[in-house]
Amino acid sequence: xxxxxxxxxxxxxxxxxxxxxxxxxxxxxxxxxxxxxxxxxxxxxxxxxxxxxxxxxxxxxxxxxxxxxxxxxxxxxxxxxxxxxxxxxxxxxxxxxxxxxxxxxxxxxxxxxxxxxxxxxxxxxxxxxxxxxxxxxxxxxxxxxxxxxxxxxxxxxxxxxxxxxxxxxxxxxxxxxxxxxxxxxxxxxxxxxxxxxxxxxxxxxxxxxxxxxxxxxxxxxxxxxxxxxxxxxxxxxxxxxxxxxxxxxxxxxxxxxxxxxxxxxxxxxxxxx
Amino acid sequence: xxxxxxxxxxxxxxxxxxxxxxxxxxxxxxxxxxxxxxxxxxxxxxxxxxxxxxxxxxxxxxxxxxxxxxxxxxxxxxxxxxxxxxxxxxxxxxxxxxxxxxxxxxxxxxxxxxxxxxxxxxxxxxxxxxxxxxxxxxxxxxxxxxxxxxxxxxxxxxxxxxxxxxxxxxxxxxxxxxxxxxxxxxxxxxxxxxxxxxxxxxxxxxxxxxxxxxxxxxxxxxxxxxxxxxxxxxxxxxxxxxxxxxxxxxxxxxxxxxxxxxxxxxxxxxxxxxxxxxxxxxxxxxxxxxxxxxxxxxxxxxxxxxxxxxxxxxxxxx
Numbered sequence: 001x002x003x004x005x006x007x008x009x010x011x012x013x014x015x016x017x018x019x020x021x022x023x024x025x026x027x028x029x030x031x032x033x034x035x036x037x038x039x040x041x042x043x044x045x046x047x048x049x050x051x052x053x054x055x056x057x058x059x060x061x062x063x064x065x066x067x068x069x070x071x072x073x074x075x076x077x078x079x080x081x082x083x084x085x086x087x088x089x090x091x092x093x094x095x096x097x098x099x100x101x102x103x104x105x106x107x108x109x110x111x112x113x114x115x116x117x118x119x120x121x122x123x124x125x126x127x128x129x130x131x132x133x134x135x136x137x138x139x140x141x142x143x144x145x146x147x148x149x150x151x152x153x154x155x156x157x158x159x160x161x162x163x164x165x166x167x168x169x170x171x172x173x174x175x176x177x178x179x180x181x182x183x184x185x186x187x188x189x190x191x192x193x194x195x196x197x198x199x200x201x202x203x204x205x206x207x208x209x210x211x212x213x214x215x216x217x218x219x220x221x222x223x224x225x226x227x228x229x230x231x232x233x234x235x236x237x238x239x240x241x242x243x244x245x246x247x248x249x250x251x252x253x254x255x256x257x258x259x260x261x262x263x264x265x266x267x268x269x270x271x272x273x
Numbered sequence: 274x275x276x277x278x279x280x281x282x283x284x285x286x287x288x289x290x291x292x293x294x295x296x297x298x299x300x301x302x303x304x305x306x307x308x309x310x311x312x313x314x315x316x317x318x319x320x321x322x323x324x325x326x327x328x329x330x331x332x333x334x335x336x337x338x339x340x341x342x343x344x345x346x347x348x349x350x351x352x353x354x355x356x357x358x359x360x361x362x363x364x365x366x367x368x369x370x371x372x373x374x375x376x377x378x379x380x381x382x383x384x385x386x387x388x389x390x391x392x393x394x395x396x397x398x399x400x401x402x403x404x405x406x407x408x409x410x411x412x413x414x415x416x417x418x419x420x421x422x423x424x425x426x427x428x429x430x431x432x433x434x435x436x437x438x439x440x441x442x443x444x445x446x447x448x449x450x451x452x453x454x455x456x457x458x459x460x461x462x463x464x465x466x467x468x469x470x471x472x473x474x475x476x477x478x479x480x481x482x483x484x485x486x487x488x489x490x491x492x493x494x495x496x497x498x499x500x501x502x503x504x505x506x507x508x509x510x511x512x513x514x515x516x517x518x519x520x521x522x523x524x525x526x527x528x529x530x531x532x533x534x535x536x537x538x539x540x541x542x543x544x545x546x547x548x549x550x551x552x553x554x555x556x557x558x559x560x561x562x563x564x565x566x567x568x569x570x571x572x573x574x575x576x577x578x579x580x581x582x583x584x585x586x587x588x589x590x591x
Contacts, residue, residue, distance in 0.1 A: 022387075022390070023387060025386060026386035026387070029375070030372060030375065030383060033374055101372075105370060105371065106370025107371060107372055107383070109336060109366060109370065110369070111383075111384065111387050112334070113366065114359060114384060114387040115360055115362070116356070116387040117356065121387065272331075272336060272338075273331075273335075273336040273337070
């Protein structure tokens with residue numbers, strides 16, 4: 001090999017783009033080493049699904065005439081209601097930890113001192129958070145999808161298209177919860193307050209507002225209304241709580257993604273470290 | 274044509290500030306500071322608690338914004354070229370903080386990820402340098418304060434720093450730890466790095482640093498090489514003669530003598546700093562009076578004496 005070739009190969013090796021950006025890897029390291037958080041995530045996603053389908057299997061085995069098979073479309077729909085809510089909770093816990101973890105531990109200051117752009121520090125949290133949330137939610141969904149198909153028995157089992165749509169919708173809802181919590185936590189700088197505020201908003205306030213019919217089309221601006229509109233139709237009975245177009249739902253979802261992220265990024269860039 | 278790095282290395286000062294000011298509402302934490310930290314030195318930023326030392330460091334590092342004034346780090350203006358300037362700066366601000374659920378090595382990995390790609394390759398060397406290789410894979414929550422301080426230094430070394438900024442680095446360390454820290458800092462300076470050390474401990478700064486800036490109520494009231502600064506104050510001479518009582522009478526008549534105190538080995542005579550050749554005149558008078566001079570030497574003035582002198586003068590002026 002000539003010296004020139006060796007040099008260019010060396011240069012190419014040095015300039016090779018890493019498979020995973022280093023800042024994202026660092027965020028992933030911080031998250032996955034929080035054993036309590038990861039276990040809580042599993043306890044909110046995979047574990048309830050395992051428990052639910054185990055119970056369904058037992059009651060079906062005990063009295064098949066009274067209790068139908070554990071799988072099938074109806075049970076998928078019911079378990080998805082639970083999994084969606086609990087996945088949102090898990091995503092909020094992770095988003096709040098990501099957004100406020102560095103500030104809470106005092107490490108944000110140490111990161112800023114490296115001279116790295118604060119926006120880059122903030123941006124790295126998003127893919128890392130999504131990776132962890134989707135891994136946990138994916139585990140829960142894998143249990144649900146497998147059980148609803150394998151244990152369908154005489155019931156209609158969900159098709160591949162529906163499962164893909166359901167997975168995508170679950171990823172969307174959990175991702176939105178993560179982004180919301182991440183943005184709020186980065187802005188407030190407090191994990192505990194963020195968890196309280198975002199959980200309260202998503203689990204208590206939004207469902208209440210959606211039921212207040214006098215609010216009319218104003219309810220379209222709520223994230224819950226938009227995600228419900230985008231939910232695969234085979235999963236729910238009846239019409240959406242707030243009728244709206246798919247385009248309007250996409251716009252609302254985009255806004256609920258962009259605004260918390262922009263707010264969190266701005267606070268991260270502007271705050272005293 | 275010299276590269277930018279060459280230009281930076283030939284620059285005399287690694288930190289330069291001009292009129293640097295920070296206000297918190299009505300309170301002025303840093304007032305119009307002009308600071309010049311020479312390259313390759315251990316520079317002490319000395320002042321009592323609450324004098325604005327940490328605030329100045331936080332401004333230099335981009336942790337908080339300056340209200341007014343300009344700053345340069347390694348020849349680059351900050352905050353305009355903050356990223357490039359901080360690439361070769363390591364810092365410990367107040368107590369070093371870490372993710373307690375991660376190990377020492379993992380904490381360094383997190384910071385290395387925010388620095389240049391080569392920083393990751395410096396982790397093992399940095400841990401070895403501060404003597405933490407053996408315990409690098411333990412979680413930081415099990416570390417003592419001294420170990421966390423050392424891990425903080427290791428983290429600073431990931432930048433392969435030309436400038437190390439250490440804010441009260443010996444706080445909470447035991448005497449052995451302080452001694453070890455001193456040696457480490459002198460080692461960094463011997464390698465050609467510059468260390469900017471803020472402290473409220475006069476003795477600490479005097480033992481470690483070559484140059485010093487004395488700060489009080491946000492203002493730099495004196496700066497320069499420690500030896501020059503200490504010598505710039507009131508002149509003190511230790512004198513022993515064959516008849517100290519007679520010598521005392523001569524001193525009391527001399528206009529340049531401000532104070533005389535008796536010590537076991539003779540008399541400590543403090544002269545007016547503007548008295549010029551007063552010491553020569555005093556020795557001549559002693560000889561003319563027929564006294565044998567057994568001792569006539571300038572007393573070593575410590576930085577502490579100089580510091581107290583400066584600050585008491587400021588208090589008097591106030």
